Amino acid sequence: MTAGCNNEDKKDESKKPNDPALKYQAEISRTSFGVPHIKANDEGSLAYGVATAYAQDNVCLMADEFTTVSGERSKHFGPTATRQTSDLPNLQTDFFYRIINDDEAVKAAWNAHSAPMKAMIEGYVAGYNDYLDKTGMNNLPDACKNGAWVRKVNEADMVKLLRRYAAEASSGQFIPAIVGAAPPGQNPLMPALPPKAGMNPMDPDYWTAMRERTGSNAVALGKDATDNGQGMLLGTPHFPWRGALRFYQLHLTIPGKLDAMGAALGGMPMVNIGFNQNLAWSHTVNNSAHFTVHAMPLDPSDPTKYLFDGKPQSMERKTITIDVKGPDGVVRPQSRTFYSSQFGPMVVIPGQLDWTGGMAYAINDANMGNHRMLEQWYGMNSARSLDEFKASIDRTVGLPWVNTLAVDKEGSALFMDVTVVPHVTTAKQNACVPAPFKPLAARGLFVLSGATSACAPGTDSTAPQSGIFAGASLPRLTRNDYVQNSNDSAWLSNPHAPLAGFPDIVSVDNVEQFGRTRLGISQLEKRLAGTDGLAGRRMTVAQLQGLALSNRVYYAEQIMDDVLTLCRGDRNAQAADGTSVDLTSACARLNQWDRTVNLDSNIGYLYFTGLWERIVRVPGIWAVPFNPADPVNTPRGLNIDNVVAANTVRQALASSALDVARMGVSQDARWGDVQVSTRGTRQIPIHGGKGTDGVYNAIGSVPGADGKLEVIYGTSYIQTVSFDKNGPQAQAMLAYSQSTDPASKHYADQTERFSKKEWITQPYTEAQIKADPAFSTMTVSRKAVATPNAKP
Structure with a gap:
């Protein structure tokens, strides 16, 4: 806490919560691990407190994100530099955010918010700006101290941030395709890259990889599945450990209105994943599409005119200018003209979506019309029952790209795949x-087809937005045993009650499931059948936590016996590059490996993951192929009786062995010696492995400078919530800790706990909060004085 904030605390101690001389007033109490409990009497004051607390821990991260969504990175960091969390150059992201966040769009989004949500946006802006004023630019953390890019913000900046989140699983994945779109004969800003398998957003494998990278697991257990007959929830979102998509723990209270605790993304003054007195919920990145692409035949005389319902329509031309810092340090304006249709911006993916003299393509991002996210989470935070919670989601349809799994204290378990999805029925698809x-x-x-209005997304009069499905028409399931999701479609939320028959744009059924889905269902079914070797046939909290962090590698369990069979043959194999490899060491480590990615597991996993990524999509590799009638247990086994398949596996293992050798890892190393999260001079060992390998505790890491693997995404805010006569009982961990400031005592404390699998009990009631050994409290406020109108 800054000196300014402490002075404010002393000055406001005697103020009453409803003092008319104050525009905003919030109480911020901190407990162990820096978790803020923020209480206020109105929405604006609550958001004021959230912004203050978040800035205390992550002001540089927030300032960086405001710079991004405003299209100002090239001005401060140059056009070719990239962010820590992206490989896209600043010039591309700047133009993209200027395209989607033009003045007209931002104003429309602002006007669409209700008065309470506008008050929250205004309060957040005030809290963030006051923090900068009271702290002073010279006293900010080193990452942004006296940074020219750190500035006060206004309501428009907050709207831009919300729109950035909304577009994450739609046009936000098309940035090169949008910015690189130009008519034939005109040079694009930056040539779009040619398509590469899994590397462009019109390849289904691209979205599979994205859901694995920023996906999640969640399990909601009903009264027939828990040891005390009440609801129990597990939430394990797998999100980036860097950047704005980091979660932040918080507890929000407006007496008589809401009392919710959990975690939120930066800039969100609402709990995104968490619990209240009556229920608990989590989200998983869903399988629905949130955009459509439209193929538009062009006027032969002009490639910037398209034919719609038989009539030529001129594309809208928009010239956008950004400031760009040159190599000489001088900032100069750079302008480009971009084109859009009635459906949205033009896109180009060479070889797949080309802008030719006869055809062009535009993206319709349904979430660009979704201005209901804050309203949606407000309704969820304040819900007094599961029915009220469900009704809020159906009514608002404000969730942009996540499923919802929830339980209540009475023991009902709910799954809802209700998000913003373009209204494309099966008939329209055909x-x-x-x-x-x-x-x-x-x-x-x-x-x-973009040639006719008959092929535009349809309209449902009961939907809150034109061109999307109404909430009530989308998948949901309520059970007394369980529902689960690990980023697959709604189909097998519970295999005893498949959700099938929905339009493909909503949910695809009868398709092969992720390993995490199969592992989750298998563990749940065995627990409830009493066949997992544990006592009883119901789930305890400890068992649910064990399921989350068992670190089993599901696909290793499916194929390793066959790999070891091959290992008993010829130990010499040829890698993909032609190198002859002795497989003795690789086979020895795989034979000794326990098929988990716990800290004390040996490095057999390194050999396995390199092998698996090379064979996972090879046709004919499975001994038992996928069977829609048995989707939890198929595919399985390797087709090693087939000479071609066996040689493919041996070659993949040889190539993987070369990868491990290049890493320079000791053959005696444990997994905890290899995968780490660096905090200053400390390298904290991190358990878990790739979601694509079927690891429930999905962790993604990249090679570090010292030959180790540095974690960059994966399990983030992990929580279990149960209910008893005393209310919600929550245990959680924020895997990367609360603060991004290396000087903070909360920079690594929860990361250490996550490494040790030491769950943290969350203080929720006022008595629990005040009894916490690290309890402290302060009041922050702003006087009710006239301020310049800076609204959109």
């Missing part, structure tokens, strides 16, 4: 998807 794009549509990616 009629409007051009033949070359039908295989994509079958996997949930839609290119529609």
Whole structure:
């Protein structure tokens, strides 16, 4: 806490909560691990307190994100530099955010918010700006101290941030395609890259990889599945450990209105994942598509005119200017003209979505019309029952790209796949998807004819937004045993009650499931059948936590016996690059490996993961192929009786062995010696492994400078919540800790706990909060004085 904040605390101690001389007033109490409990009497004051607390821990992160969504990175950091969390150059992201966040769009978004949500946005802006004033630019953390890019913000900046989150799973994945779109004969800002398998957003594998990278697991257990007959929830979102998509723990209270605790993304003055007195919930990145692409035939005389319902329509031209710092340090304006249709911005992906003299493509991002996210989470935070919670989601349809799993204290378990999805029915899919794009549509990616209004997304009068499905028409399931999701479609939320028959843009059924889905269902089914070797047939909190962090590698369990069979043959194999490799060491480590990624596991996992990524999509590799009638147990086993398949596996293992050798890892190393999270001079060992390998505790890491693997995404805010006669009982960990400031005592404290699998009991009631050994409290406020109107 800054000196300024402490002075404010002393000055305001005698003020009453409803003092009319104060525009905003919030009480911020801190407990162990720096978790803020923020209490206020109104929405604006609550958000004021959230912004203050968040800035105390992550002001540089927030300032960086405001710079990004305002399209100002090239001005301060140069056009070719990239962010820590992205490989896209600043010039591309600047133009993209200027395209989606133009003045007209931001103003429309602001006007669409209700008065209480506008008050929250205004309060957050005031809290952030006051923090900068009271702290002083010279006293900020080193990462942004006296940074020219750190500035006060206004309501428009907050709206831009919300729109950035909304677009994350839609146009936010098309940045090069949007910024690189230019008519034939005109040079694009930056040439779009040619398509590469899994590397562009019109490849279904791209979205599979994205859900694995920023996906999640969640389990909601009903009264028939828990040891005390009440609801129990597990939430394990897998999000980046860097950047604005980091979660932040907090507890929000407006007496008589809401009392919710959990975690939120930066800039969100609401709990995104958490619990209140009556229920608990989590989210998983869902499988629905949130955009459509439209193939528009062009006027032969002008590639910037398209034919719609038989009539030529001129594309909208918009010239956007950004400031760009040159190599000489001088900032100069740079302008480009971009084109859009009635559906949205033009896009180009060479070889797949080309802008030719006869055809062009535009993206329709349904979430660009979603201005209801704050309203949605407000309704969820304040829900007094599961029915009220569900009704809020159905009514608002404000969740941009996440499923919801929830339980209540009475023991009902709920799954809802209700998000913003373009209204494309199966009939419209059949009629409007051009033949070359039908295989994509079958996997949930839609290119529609843009020549006729009949092929535009349809309208449902009961939906809160034109062109999307109404909430009540989307998948949901309520059970007394369980529902679960690990980023697959709604189909197998519970295998005893499949959710099938929805339009492909919403949910695809009868398809192979992720390893995490299969592992989760298998563990739940065995627990409830009493066949997992543990006592009883119901779940305890400890067992649910064990399920979350068992670190089993599901696909290793499916194929390792066959790999070891091959290991008993010829130990010499040829890698993909032609190198001859002795497999003796690799096979020895795999034979000794316990098929988990716990800290004390040996490095057999390194050999396995390199092997698996090379064979996972090889046709004919499975001994038992996928069977829609047995989706939890298939595919399985390697087809090693087939000479070609066996040689493919041996070659993959040889190539993986070369990768491990290049890393320079000791053959005696443990997994905890290899995968780490660096905090200053300390390298904290991190358990877990790739979600694509079927690890429930999904952790993604990249090679570090010292030959180790540095964690960059994965399990983030992990919580279990149960209920008893005393209310919610929550245990949680924020895997990367609360603060991004190396000088903070909360920079690594929870990371240490996560490394040790030491869950942290969350103080929720006022008595629990005040009894916490690290309890402290302060009051922050702003006087009710006239301020310049800086609204959109």
